[in-house]
Amino acid sequence: MKKIIFFTLFLIFTNSYAQVNHPKASPFSRIEQEVGLSKITITYSRPAVRGRQIFGDSLNGQPALVPYGRIWRVGANESTKFNVDSDIEVMGNLLPKGIYALYAFPQEDAWEVVFHKNIDHWGDGRKAYDSKEDAFRITIVPEVLANFQENFLIMIDDIDYNSANMVWLWEHTKITIPITVDTETLMQEEIAKQLRENPTAQTYYEVARYLQEQGKEYSRALEYLNKAIELGGDTYYFYRVKSLIEAALEDYNGAIGSAQKSMALAAVEDKDEFVRMNQKNIYLWRKLMD
Incomplete structure (x- = not known):
């Protein structure tokens, strides 16, 4: 019996020792x-x-x-x-x-x-x-x-x-x-999935922004951005991206109007950086229209 107890204690001791970090x-x-x-x-x-x-x-x-x-x-x-x-x-x-x-x-x-x-x-x-x-x-x-x-x-x-x-x-x-x-393939799969499964205003905005950043499918991007505004209301970042898409489509009047709206909304929320970015773009687009 003593041998069994000793052996058990030995196992407990060695197992504890083995776990020392x-x-x-x-x-x-x-x-x-x-x-x-x-x-x-x-x-x-x-x-x-x-x-x-x-x-x-x-x-x-x-x-x-x-x-x-x-x-x-x-x-x-x-x-x-x-x-x-x-x-x-x-x-x-x-x-x-x-x-x-x-x-x-x-x-x-x-x-x-x-x-x-x-x-x-x-x-x-x-x-x-x-x-x-x-x-x-x-x-x-x-x-x-x-x-x-x-x-x-x-x-x-x-x-x-x-x-x-x-x-x-x-x-x-x-x-x-x-x-x-292969981000493009993965992104197209993600876009299709998100638009299929109860899309929100933010969903449409994120898709539009991705297309704008990638420099492609501007008409499709504008369609999604307008849907985002319809569902989510007026926000400075919605109109900021809308202005960039319209400028890419060479609709400078539309781009300036969207930038002015973005600038006004940004000013209300003290988003000075967005105010400056919109001011700069309005100046550049007016120059292109001269």
């Missing part, structure tokens, strides 16, 4: 970034240089942490995960929505970057990695930076409606991976 040498990080209507989530660990040579051949008899030609897990601990909620393209390669592991084969002049379908690997990948499970590989030319990056860093940068760059930084090395998203 402690700082990690390569701390976990998670980034989320919207690109257009797509969301990218990356989870990875951030190892530090700590005075070591990171990439390349041996230096002064000391091997680099990641020798040229050897697979690298793009971080530390478990494999780095790249999660995207819609289909995207990476340098012309279709990447269906889902979760992928990231790997790389660094070289001095060019890196092979891998989007890998098996996300269950732990460790550096040298034993478990199988190229048959790749989604695809791309070739990236590394940049050598003057600035030094101590902890490995992944970020999404240079973002617009349709594209972004995934950037890796460590030591003096920078890898830039271009990503393209």
Whole structure:
């Protein structure tokens, strides 16, 4: 009986000990970034240089942490995960929505970057990695930076409606991976859905503003904007966008009238920036009519 009690206490003690939290040498990080209507989530660990040579051949008899030609897990601990909620393209390669592991084969002049379908690997990948499970590989030319990056860093940068760059930084090395998203298709699907499912004044306004910002289908945009005003009443931002659409259609009289209405409504709400923007546009459109 004493042995059973002792063994039970031992298990409780060891389980409690195993759950002790402690700082990690390569701390976990998670980034989320919207690109257009797509969301990218990356989870990875951030190892530090700590005075070591990171990439390349041996230096002064000391091997680099990641020798040229050897697979690298793009971080530390478990494999780095790249999660995207819609289909995207990476340098012309279709990447269906889902979760992928990231790997790389660094070289001095060019890196092979891998989007890998098996996300269950732990460790550096040298034993478990199988190229048959790749989604695809791309070739990236590394940049050598003057600035030094101590902890490995992944970020999404240079973002617009349709594209972004995934950037890796460590030591003096920078890898830039271009990503393209199909925002137009996703937006048209979203527009059709919102207009089909009990649209509001704000729905019509958002659709009109999107079309105006994209510089297309101005007549359709004006139709939606008028519907927004019909349902939602007079607001300075409704008339602000209406004036821009009318100007794009070269209806400068209409544009000036809408801008004047927007300016008056903005003044009541102390929206000085909108007052100034409308004043500027009225001046420009009158010049075009001279």
